[in-house]
Structure formats: structure tokens, C-alpha cells
Amino acid sequence: MMTKADLVDVIADSADLSKTKAEEAINLLLDSIKASVAKGNAVQLIGFGSFSLGSRAARMGRNPKTGEAIKIAASKTIKFSAGKTFKDIVNRR
Known part of the structure; x- marks a missing residue:
């Protein structure tokens, strides 16, 4: 099973980002999806x-x-x- 922390590590390594920046990007993506679906989109x-x-x-x-x-x-x-x-x-x- 891949956890969010594992995903952060993979993205940080693949995109040459800090783990903090990778986690921010993932959080923004997930928050955007949640907000849009909650509005019915x-x-x-x-x-x-x-x-x-x-x-x-x-x-x-x-x-x-x-x-x-x-x-x-x-x-x-x-x-x-x-x-x-x-x-x-x-x-x-």
C-alpha cells in the first residue's frame, strides 16, 4: 500500500522538489478536487x-x-x- 507520505517522497524525488513543496502540491490538488466535487462539479x-x-x-x-x-x-x-x-x-x- 502506498501512503500519502510515500507519494510525497516519490513526487519530491521525481520532480526534484523538497518534500515540503511536494506535500503542498499534493494537498492543493486534493483540496481542489474536494472543493469542486462538493459544489457539484x-x-x-x-x-x-x-x-x-x-x-x-x-x-x-x-x-x-x-x-x-x-x-x-x-x-x-x-x-x-x-x-x-x-x-x-x-x-x-
Whole structure:
């Protein structure tokens, strides 16, 4: 598993940046994606994938401990769809 710290190291080394600058760049990227999707805008990174906002309808569920029926409120969710290039790399095409 690659952690954020590992990603910072890779970017710092590859781009000849300090770890601080690499972490700032990653944080800016992630914050920008989060802010855009939270506003309802999709973010498309060609060759990587798309982030978008989805929704879950309210539904009935069960408390696993008691078996009691409970109402689960509607909520927003985040969708990620991998791009073709990313899928091809994963599938080694």
C-alpha cells in the first residue's frame, strides 16, 4: 500500500522538489478536487479518471445487533470512474 507520505517522497524525488513543496502540491490538488466535487462539479483528469457527486436515496435498513428496522437518511456520495489509460495500465494492455 502506498501512503500519502510515500507519494510525497516519490513526487519530491521525481520532480526534484523538497518534500515540503511536494506535500503542498499534493494537498492543493486534493483540496481542489474536494472543493469542486462538493459544489457539484465533476473533475476529469484525462488518462486517470473522473470524480463526481452522486446520491443515495433514503432507505430502510436493519440494526445488525438487534435486527430492528431503521430508516437510513438520504446522503451524498463521491463517485470515481477510472479513465481508459488507467484501466489499461492496471490490466496490462
